Amino acid sequence: MASPSHPDIERVLWTEDDILGRVAELASQISLDFEGGSPPLVVVGVATGAFLFLADIVKRISLPLRVDFVRVESYGSGTESNGAPRISSDLKLDVEGSRVLVVEDIVDTGHTLSALIAHLRSKGAVSVSVCTFLDKPARRKVRLELVGEGKFYRGFECPDCFVVGYGMDFNELYRNLPYVGVLKPKLYS
Ligand code: 5GP
Numbered sequence: 001m002a003s004p005s006h007p008d009i010e011r012v013l014w015t016e017d018d019i020l021g022r023v024a025e026l027a028s029q030i031s032l033d034f035e036g037g038s039p040p041l042v043v044v045g046v047a048t049g050a051f052l053f054l055a056d057i058v059k060r061i062s063l064p065l066r067v068d069f070v071r072v073e074s075y076g077s078g079t080e081s082n083g084a085p086r087i088s089s090d091l092k093l094d095v096e097g098s099r100v101l102v103v104e105d106i107v108d109t110g111h112t113l114s115a116l117i118a119h120l121r122s123k124g125a126v127s128v129s130v131c132t133f134l135d136k137p138a139r140r141k142v143r144l145e146l147v148g149e150g151k152f153y154r155g156f157e158c159p160d161c162f163v164v165g166y167g168m169d170f171n172e173l174y175r176n177l178p179y180v181g182v183l184k185p186k187l188y189s
């Protein structure tokens with residue numbers, strides 16, 4: 001295991017090499033699964049946390065696709081979901097009749113993605129798939145109901161602790177770390 005390279009990080013869970021290796025695997029699988037042209041593929045990133053993951057994965061998906069972002073507010077400045085997410089910045093693209101692949105940083109309780117999937121369904125997406133970089137299944141409170149032939153992809157299963165880096169923040173900091181680590185609990189408790 002790599003040693004922490006930031007003083008606020010207690011331990012590193014996934015190094016940059018681990019991450020990029022896994023991203024390449026996910027991108028190949030997605031390229032295979034979505035091969036075949038129509039309807040068009042729209043990759044929807046959940047800002048801000050998914051920005052690095054989205055950038056790394058779309059570069060490796062060998063299919064025509066469009067990219068858009070939504071913003072879903074579900075966390076304040078703390079480390080617990082408030083359970084009532086809100087789409088605070090909507091898509092620019094029209095996804096009616098499209099296959100949508102949502103790219104998210106981490107699924108925790110599932111409230112954020114459930115709300116977003118319902119939103120995309122209501123906009124007429126023919127399928128909604130999810131590709132989350134991390135998954136914390138131990139903390140799930142709501143089951144994700146994918147749309148149509150939607151598939152679920154995840155990079156890594158994450159232990160039940162608060163992580164930062166590779167896009168993920170605490171109080172908007174640490175997003176630029178190229179690896180994922182556990183924040184020292186004294187920083188938020
Ligand atoms: P959910 O609605 O599934 O409970 O929460 C999803 C959102 O909470 C994620 O998209 C992410 O922004 C945030 N979140 C959940 N767990 C963590 C974590 O360990 N670290 C960080 N930085 N954000 C988290």
Ligand code: MG
Pocket residue numbers: 046047049050104105106
């Ligand atoms: Mg997120």
Ligand code: MG
Pocket residue numbers: 049075168169170
């Ligand atoms: Mg956050």
